[in-house]
Amino acid sequence: YHDDTCVSGRTVIVHLFDWKWTDIAAECERFLGPKGFCGVQVSPPNEHLVITSPHRPWYERYQPVSYKLESRSGTRGQFADMVKRCNAAQVRIYVDAVINHMSASGHGVGTGGSAYNTMNMSYAGVPYSALDFNYNCEINNYNDINQVRNCKLVGLQDLALSKRYVREKIADYLNDLISLGVAGFRVDACKHMWPGDIEAIYSLLQPLNITWFGPGTKPFVFNEVIDKGGGVISASEYTHLGRVTEFRFCDEVGKAFRRQFMLKNLRTIGEAWAMLPSDKALVFVDNHDNQRGHGGGGSTILTFHNPREYKMAVAFMLAHPYGFTRIMSSHVWNISHGQQDWMGPPSYDNDTTKTVTLDNEGQCLDGWVCEHRWPAIASMVKFRNVADGQPLENWFDNGFDQIAFSRGRNAFIAINNEVVGDLHRELPTGMATGSYCDVISGELVNGECTGQAVHVDQDGVALITISSLSNPPIPMTEEKPKK
Numbered sequence: 001y002h003d004d005t006c007v008s009g010r011t012v013i014v015h016l017f018d019w020k021w022t023d024i025a026a027e028c029e030r031f032l033g034p035k036g037f038c039g040v041q042v043s044p045p046n047e048h049l050v051i052t053s054p055h056r057p058w059y060e061r062y063q064p065v066s067y068k069l070e071s072r073s074g075t076r077g078q079f080a081d082m083v084k085r086c087n088a089a090q091v092r093i094y095v096d097a098v099i100n101h102m103s104a105s106g107h108g109v110g111t112g113g114s115a116y117n118t119m120n121m122s123y124a125g126v127p128y129s130a131l132d133f134n135y136n137c138e139i140n141n142y143n144d145i146n147q148v149r150n151c152k153l154v155g156l157q158d159l160a161l162s163k164r165y166v167r168e169k170i171a172d173y174l175n176d177l178i179s180l181g182v183a184g185f186r187v188d189a190c191k192h193m194w195p196g197d198i199e200a201i202y203s204l205l206q207p208l209n210i211t212w213f214g215p216g217t218k219p220f221v222f223n224e225v226i227d228k229g230g231g232v233i234s235a236s237e238y239t240h241l242g243r244v245t246e247f248r249f250c251d252e253v254g255k256a257f258r259r260q261f262m263l264k265n266l267r268t269i270g271e272a273w274a275m276l277p278s279d280k281a282l283v284f285v286d287n288h289d290n291q292r293g294h295g296g297g298g299s300t301i302l303t304f305h306n307p308r309e310y311k312m313a314v315a316f317m318l319a320h321p322y323g324f325t326r327i328m329s330s331h332v333w334n335i336s337h338g339q340q341d342w343m344g345p346p347s348y349d350n351d352t353t354k355t356v357t358l359d360n361e362g363q364c365l366d367g368w369v370c371e372h373r374w375p376a377i378a379s380m381v382k383f384r385n386v387a388d389g390q391p392l393e394n395w396f397d398n399g400f401d402q403i404a405f406s407r408g409r410n411a412f413i414a415i416n417n418e419v420v421g422d423l424h425r426e427l428p429t430g431m432a433t434g435s436y437c438d439v440i441s442g443e444l445v446n447g448e449c450t451g452q453a454v455h456v457d458q459d460g461v462a463l464i465t466i467s468s469l470s471n472p473p474i475p476m477t478e479e480k481p482k483k
């Protein structure tokens with residue numbers, strides 16, 4: 001479950017949070033494929049609750065009603081079409097799999113028309129009955145392992161994953177997705193499931209669809225476990241089951257770019273900071289929870305609300321060799337109203353999700369943030385692809401908040417996060433002699449750099465200039481020789 005199943009040469013996934021399947025299919029073809037993205041993490045595709053108080057929050061999708069592929073993002077037919085079109089565009093689909101629990105309250109029908117009654121633990125669309133759930137207890141002590149794994153997370157009916165029947169129903173759901181051509185899974189709430197139960201479920205999975213993957217290919221799995229150290233459940237209990245989310249990375253990168261400690265310290269971020277081994281970690285600057293104060297959130301997490309620091313933090317993550325990287329692509333909520341951490345995706349009056357529309361610069365409109373389309377972030381995806389497998393070399397720091405490094409001889413980045421203090425220095429870049437385009441301030445068009453050009457001399461040294469006054473200061477990268 002560790003092999004990333006990306007098309008070779010691609011290394012980065014983006015979470016298109018709450019996007020409709022039809023929009024994701026189009027985005028694979030018009031942007032993600034051409035820009036070199038490996039894949040998309042999609043929101044849970046299975047049938048879920050419709051919550052009306054508050055009105056249609058994003059988190060209703062974390063309250064399953066059945067495993068029918070009928071959700072707020074679209075129908076089964078639309079999902080299947082998206083997977084095909086994205087695979088054809090060389091872009092993989094990774095499904096957010098909610099398998100620890102069902103809904104927390106209510107009765108009626110879900111987004112796919114299946115009847116459910118939370119109190120009776122009856123979910124006709126699967127079907128599950130009260131026999132398929134754990135004891136009726138709440139998690140209120142995170143130091144009690146049995147409680148965390150066998151009781152209800154915020155009231156969500158907790159599935160008895162020790163039962164063969166329940167394991168088979170979940171495996172049927174995941175195998176259905178595999179047969180449609182998905183490449184793997186982000187598995188929700190793993191801390192709340194016994195590693196042995198998860199293993200038993202994964203052992204029932206079929207290899208990936210041979211239309212797009214080699215025979216016997218296993219799904220790529222990244223397991224969600226929030227472990228910042230000191231808890232009774234550690235992320236390393238899950239590393240044999242695929243990659244595991246590394247939440248310490250969000251905190252440390254957030255602190256560094258908020259200038260709570262100096263950037264020069266970031267050189268060794270990773271194992272040396274008690275984080276997971278690099279080949280076991282899934283890293284990100286923010287996710288759909290912690291960007292709005294849920295799951296492990298806090299004032300250190302950087303989001304699109306701080307675009308200047310956020311771009312630098314994401315660029316740093318994509319340039320640094322540690323972990324497998326995921327970019328967040330958000331929808332807006334009103335930050336001045338703290339209660340709106342529940343706000344769902346941009347919607348029309350009839351509650352259907354708005355189509356993602358673009359302005360003439362290719363940036364998103366209508367409440368879709370599309371961090372992945374910000375030029376500085378999109379170009380760094382290409383940087384990570386060309387840097388893949390190359391060591392971090394040619395480190396420079398000025399003792400404070402200016403840093404630079406190369407990835408072998410393939411790519412070079414410099415970042416200036418000083419409040420006052422321009423970077424203007426000759427630095428070793430590791431790159432071959434020649435003229436290069438900075439891929440953050442512009443790109444190579446018809447043989448010319450639309451942004452800054454950088455000249456590397458015969459010793460591999462280049463004069464690098466980044467003003468701290470530029471808004472946002474432009475992190476400097478070089479990638480391709482200018483023809």
Ligand code: QV4
Nearest residue numbers: 059060062063104154155188189190191226289294295296
């Ligand atoms: C309320 C009370 C509870 C009470 C319950 C009783 O707050 O104290 O027990 O009623 O019925 C929503 C509400 C929450 C409400 C709950 C049930 O926010 O207040 O409980 O619904 O009605 C997402 C959201 C949650 C949301 C949940 C279900 O973040 O706010 O709960 O979906 O809709 C831990 C876990 C980690 C988890 C993280 C958020 O270890 O696994 O919390 N992260 C994942 C997902 C996350 C999702 C879930 C898990 C659950 O990334 O998005 O929670 O599937 O750290």
Ligand code: CA
Nearest residue numbers: 149150158192
């Ligand atoms: Ca559980």
